[in-house]
Amino acid sequence: MKVDDDQGRIGVFPSWRSMYWTVLVYGLVVIAVLTILSRVLSFGAAP
Amino acid sequence: MTPIDWALFVLYFVGVLSFALYQSRKNEGVEGFFLGNRRMPWWAIGLSVMATQASAITFIGTTGQAFDDGMEFVQFYLALPFSMVVLCIVFIPLFYRAKVFTAYEYLEQRFDSKTRALTGFLFLVSRGMGAGIILYAPAIVLSVILGWDERLTIMVMAIITVFYTMAGGITAVIWTDVVQMLMVFGGIAVALFALFSNLPDGVGLAEAVYVGGIQDMWRSVDLSWDPTNTYTLWSGLLGGFFLFLAYFGTDQSQVQRYLTATSLKDSRLSLIFNAFLKVPMQVLILSIGVLLFVFYHFEEPPLVFSPAEVAAVEESERAAEFRALEEEKSEVHSLRRAATLELLEDRNSGLGVLDRQRMIEGYDSQLRELRVDAKEIVSEVRGTSSNDVNYVFPTYIINFIPTGLLGLLIAVIFAAAMSSLDSEITALSSATVMDFYRRWFRPDASDGHYLFVSRLTTLFWGLFAFGVALYAGQLGSLIEAVNQIGSFFYGSLLGVFLLAFFVPKSTGTGASVGLLVGMASVFLVSITTDVSWLYYNVVGAVVVVVVGMVVNRAPEGRV
Numbered sequence: 001m002k003v004d005d006d007q008g009r010i011g012v013f014p015s016w017r018s019m020y021w022t023v024l025v026y027g028l029v030v031i032a033v034l035t036i037l038s039r040v041l042s043f044g045a046a047p
Numbered sequence: 048m049t050p051i052d053w054a055l056f057v058l059y060f061v062g063v064l065s066f067a068l069y070q071s072r073k074n075e076g077v078e079g080f081f082l083g084n085r086r087m088p089w090w091a092i093g094l095s096v097m098a099t100q101a102s103a104i105t106f107i108g109t110t111g112q113a114f115d116d117g118m119e120f121v122q123f124y125l126a127l128p129f130s131m132v133v134l135c136i137v138f139i140p141l142f143y144r145a146k147v148f149t150a151y152e153y154l155e156q157r158f159d160s161k162t163r164a165l166t167g168f169l170f171l172v173s174r175g176m177g178a179g180i181i182l183y184a185p186a187i188v189l190s191v192i193l194g195w196d197e198r199l200t201i202m203v204m205a206i207i208t209v210f211y212t213m214a215g216g217i218t219a220v221i222w223t224d225v226v227q228m229l230m231v232f233g234g235i236a237v238a239l240f241a242l243f244s245n246l247p248d249g250v251g252l253a254e255a256v257y258v259g260g261i262q263d264m265w266r267s268v269d270l271s272w273d274p275t276n277t278y279t280l281w282s283g284l285l286g287g288f289f290l291f292l293a294y295f296g297t298d299q300s301q302v303q304r305y306l307t308a309t310s311l312k313d314s315r316l317s318l319i320f321n322a323f324l325k326v327p328m329q330v331l332i333l334s335i336g337v338l339l340f341v342f343y344h345f346e347e348p349p350l351v352f353s354p355a356e357v358a359a360v361e362e363s364e365r366a367a368e369f370r371a372l373e374e375e376k377s378e379v380h381s382l383r384r385a386a387t388l389e390l391l392e393d394r395n396s397g398l399g400v401l402d403r404q405r406m407i408e409g410y411d412s413q414l415r416e417l418r419v420d421a422k423e424i425v426s427e428v429r430g431t432s433s434n435d436v437n438y439v440f441p442t443y444i445i446n447f448i449p450t451g452l453l454g455l456l457i458a459v460i461f462a463a464a465m466s467s468l469d470s471e472i473t474a475l476s477s478a479t480v481m482d483f484y485r486r487w488f489r490p491d492a493s494d495g496h497y498l499f500v501s502r503l504t505t506l507f508w509g510l511f512a513f514g515v516a517l518y519a520g521q522l523g524s525l526i527e528a529v530n531q532i533g534s535f536f537y538g539s540l541l542g543v544f545l546l547a548f549f550v551p552k553s554t555g556t557g558a559s560v561g562l563l564v565g566m567a568s569v570f571l572v573s574i575t576t577d578v579s580w581l582y583y584n585v586v587g588a589v590v591v592v593v594v595g596m597v598v599n600r601a602p603e604g605r606v
Contacts, residue, residue: 010312020132023322027128030326031280034121035268043260043404 048193052454059230059458063223063465064211070222071215077497080216081148081477082307087221089313093320095224095470096304097328100294101231102467103184103460106332111352111436113336117264122283123581124329129284130291131322135315137548138296143311148481150302150544157547159555160486165562166540167482170299171475173536175508178471179515184437185464186516191354191441192457201516204464209509212469213502217307220469227462234459235331237452238440242338245447247345247388254391255341261404262411264337267330277579286581289588293537297544300474339443344387346447350376350418352438356425363428369421376417383410468512475508476501535573538584539565542591553595561595 013019048056078084112120147153151170155163186200193200211219246255259265269279276282295301295318305314350373351357360369390403422433444456480501489496539562546553546561568590569583 010316016135016315019319020135023128023132023319026323027125030128031125031268034125034330035270035280038118038266038268041256041260041265042263043257 048453048457049450051451052457055451055454056458056461059462060207063226063462064207066226067211067215067219067223071218074216074218076494077480077501078148079218080498080501081303081473081481083216083218083221085307086309087218087307087313089308089316090320091221091225092304092308092313092317093324094228095221095466096295096301096317096321097325098224098228098231098463098466099300099304099470100325100467101228101328101463102181103464104181104467105329106231106234106460106463107184107187107437107440109329109332110336110339111439113264113333114339114439115436116278117259117262117337117340118267118330118333119269119278121267121326121329121333122269122278122280123287124326125280125283126285126287127291127325128322130288130295131318133292134296134318138292138544139305139314139318140311141548142302142306143308143314147306148303149299149478150297151299151478151482154543154547154555154558155486158553158558162543162555162558162562163482163486165559166297166543167478169536169540169562170297170478174298174300174471174475175511176515178468178475178508178512180519181464181467181471182512182516183519185460187437187441189457191438192445192453198517201513204461204468205509205513205516208465208468209472209506212473212509213505216501217303217473220473221304221307223469224466227466230455230459230462231466232328234456234462235328235335237455237459238335239331239338241448241452242335242342242443245342245346250345250391255338257391257394258341258344258387259337261407262340264340267333274582275577275579277581282579282581286579286584289538289541289584290581293541293584293588297537297540298474299478300470303474303477304470335440339439342443342447345384347377347380347384349442350421351425351433351435352442353425353433353435354438356429356433356435360421360424360428365424365428369424372417372421372424376414379410379413379417383407383414386410472505472508472512476504479504479508535569535583536566536587538569538587539591540587541584542588542595545588545592546595550592550596550599553599557595557598558591560598561591561593564594565591 008015010016010019013022073084074080075084109120142150142153145153145156147156149167151163151167154166182201182204183197185204186197189195189200190197211223215222243252243255250258256265269276271279272281273279274282277286305317308314308317349357350369351360357369360366386403386406390400390407393403394400422435425433425435441460444453448456480497484500484504485492485497489500542565543558543562546558565587569587572578572583572586573580
């Protein structure tokens with residue numbers, strides 16, 4: 001499937017493809033950050 | 048509420064109404080009414096998309112949910128960025144280039160008229176109900192804060208929203224959504240600021256985070272594989288991915304938004320905007336709930352937050368039993384408060400920290416059990432499940448928010464509700480007029496006639512939502528109720544669109560049969576298994592695609 005048929009820059013992104021990859025990486029980073037915070041901010045005494 | 052609060056509250060309504068009517072002055076005909084003459088900027092659409100999804104239910108229900116269960120609800124939104132990319136690549140270009148008014152109109156271009164009618168009908172049924180629940184949520188708040196009758200509140204909200212939606216159509220809706228969404232952002236900041244201000248001296252951000260962490264309230268990711276649990280990472284990623292594809296890709300209340308853009312690029316940008324902002328916003332809203340949990344370590348919380356539920360129990364034979372639970376709650380709270388303050392004083396020295404943490408955990412468990420017991424009494428007395436979770440944040444607002452900010456926060460809750468309701472009724476109206484009235488009854492009428500009918504159907508759906516709202520009090524946690532209603536239809540609707548996009552040989556008959564079998568499958572799964580409702584979307588979509596493909600392969604005349 002053709003991903004990008006609107007040519008040209010999208011703001012700071014050179015193409016739609018790079019924009020989509022940024023969103024996907026952002027989604028993964030959010031999950032990673034929340035997973036780490038879940039562990040770091042757990043102070044319970046129970047095992 | 049003081050005069051200042053009232054002034055802010057009234058100012059909000061006057062401001063929103065004036066702004067909506069001013070912005071919609073250039074609307075022309077029915078395309079102007081439903082699509083804003085396709086000239087809306089992407090950032091306004093993006094905020095409107097966000098406002099449509101973030102109703103008052105989001106603000107009230109999720110803070111209450113976080114108060115009881117912590118941050119785990121955020122997992123529900125983690126698939127959203129991934130869904131947005133698929134929507135931008137596949138869904139938006141097809142809708143945009145088809146020059147349709149509604150998502151279901153596209154299905155007639157691709158399949159046939161009966162598929163359009165069936166999907167349009169399902170949308171009207173499910174979202175008509177949803178609009179009623181959206182209207183009901185802020186009525187709860189005002190019934191608590193202002194002592195107003197819930198029905199009166201519902202009526203006032205419905206009249207104002209229907210008025211500006213009828214007058215200005217989608218343009219008024221999108222521009223009011225922009226204002227309302229900015230107010231919601233402001234409201235989140237105010238609520239967080241007020242919560243920190245109300246903590247005792249010596250308890251700051253670090254201490255609040257620590258106290259919440261003792262009970263694991265900040266835990267936002269659950270990696271366990273349990274399909275019966277709605278709030279795990281896997282439920283969120285798999286079920287949420289399908290739910291968001293369905294919601295943003297097949298629900299007219301969202302599709303209509305990005306069809307108003309000036310270009311395909313702007314349509315896409317409006318969703319990308321949401322892909323970046325939605326999860327952080329939800330984290331902040333849930334943090335309010337967790338901070339409320341921390342706050343009530345230092346201030347005695349009610350056992351049950353809903354005044355109506357407490358009043359019902361106190362007038363019943365179970366009153367003595369309930370009062371005994373309240374007394375026990377006061378004792379346990381005093382012990383927890385003392386232990387928490389001592390822990391915060393001593394935690395830097397490290398002496399006795401683990402013992403104190405265990406004590407606090409024990410008190411927390413006791414208080415949770417007392418709250419569960421109290422809610423059981425409420426349920427037995429009233430004959431319906433308790434929806435106390437929706438009163439947690441409003442109760443805090445009434446008792447602890449200073450003058451001026453109270454009026455602002457009430458306006459925010461109104462804003463959140465109205466920005467979702469206006470989108471729903473304009474979407475319901477567009478589907479009614481375009482998919483049914485113009486398609487089946489009056490295909491050749493004038494533009495002015497359709498505009499008149501569009502305003503009339505907007506009024507009708509406002510009244511319908513009002514009727515549903517009157518009975519919404521019988522439902523439990525509102526946020527889950529709305530999502531559950533959607534889940535019975537959404538997955539199957541998504542399946543029809545997936546057939547249209549990805550199976551070139553699929554037909555209208557295959558799609559319609561698939562849709563009905565898909566919905567029956569979801570119903571079957573819901574009554575025979577404990578699988579979380581988030582997976583219903585996956586089941587519905589997969590069944591529709593498979594059945595649609597099988598029907599297409601059947602010899603002609605057999606189906």
